[in-house]
Amino acid sequence: MNKELVDYGIRDERSHIRAHVSPQTKRVYVFRTSKILDLIARNNYKSVPAYQPGFDFPTATGYLVPVSDVPDIRVLAWQSYQWWLEFDERASTTAKGRKAVWVVRELMRLGRFPLWFDGAEVEDKQIDIEGTDIIVAGRWRIQVKCDWKAGAKEHGGSGNLFIQIQECNPGDLH
Numbered sequence: 358m359n360k361e362l363v364d365y366g367i368r369d370e371r372s373h374i375r376a377h378v379s380p381q382t383k384r385v386y387v388f389r390t391s392k393i394l395d396l397i398a399r400n401n402y403k404s405v406p407a408y409q410p411g412f413d414f415p416t417a418t419g420y421l422v423p424v425s426d427v428p429d430i431r432v433l434a435w436q437s438y439q440w441w442l443e444f445d446e447r448a449s450t451t452a453k454g455r456k457a458v459w460v461v462r463e464l465m466r467l468g469r470f471p472l473w474f475d476g477a478e479v480e481d482k483q484i485d486i487e488g489t490d491i492i493v494a495g496r497w498r499i500q501v502k503c504d505w506k507a508g509a510k511e512h513g514g515s516g517n518l519f520i521q522i523q524e525c526n527p528g529d530l531h
Contacts, residue, residue: 359525360414366521367394372500374473377518378457380444382508385433385464386518387471390500392428393520400426407519409450412527416450419521424509427518431471432508433464446505457503472497 367375367390375393377386402422406415424430440460444453464470474495484492502521508514 359527362415362418362523362525364522365524366417366419367397367500368522370498370500372498374471374497374499376457376461376470376499376501377504377507378460378501379504379507379514380441380446380453381506382512382514383434383436383441384508384512384514385435385460386424386427386504386507387431387433388427388429389473393422393518396422396426396428397520402520404522405519407521409527410447411449414527416527417521417524419519419523421515421517422520423517424507424514425516433469435460435464435469438463444503450503453503453505454501458501461499461501 370390372390375388375390379386397420402420404418404420407417407419408414409416424432440456440463444456448456461470472495474493502519504519506515507518508516510516
């Protein structure tokens with residue numbers, strides 16, 4: 358059984374955007390990866406262990422970053438949707454992660470998920486005459502995390518985001 362924590366987390370991924378899905382607060386916290394990496398580099402946040410259900414040893418470590426510290430964070434509150442009922446805190450990390458990804462995909466499908474980009478005005482006069490002012494093209498890498506207790510305390514959360522920096526995979530789950 359793999360119990361050794363290895364560096365694997367926000368510093369090792371190639372995402373542009375992160376979405377932390379919090380079933381406890383019924384919110385999704387969306388922010389740019391580069392902004393939180395800068396924040397972590399400038400601050401001395403507490404590193405804490407995390408555990409997967411069924412294992413009595415730490416399966417990850419990460420920083421507790423106060424939600425209020427994260428620059429340009431977008432908080433998506435979708436309490437009325439029934440998808441929150443499908444989350445089970447006792448489920449495997451893999452099952453919770455799949456549900457979190459599904460929530461983010463649904464938010465994207467509904468046009469409710471923020472994407473940061475550098476837009477450009479159309480410089481082609483003919484396209485402008487035809488009624489187009491801005492053309493947006495892009496490709497974003499989005500990392501989704503089920504961060505159960507993430508969010509403001511007044512919404513029932515821990516007040517923090519868990520920003521993982523190490524993990525092990527004792528159940529060989531993906």
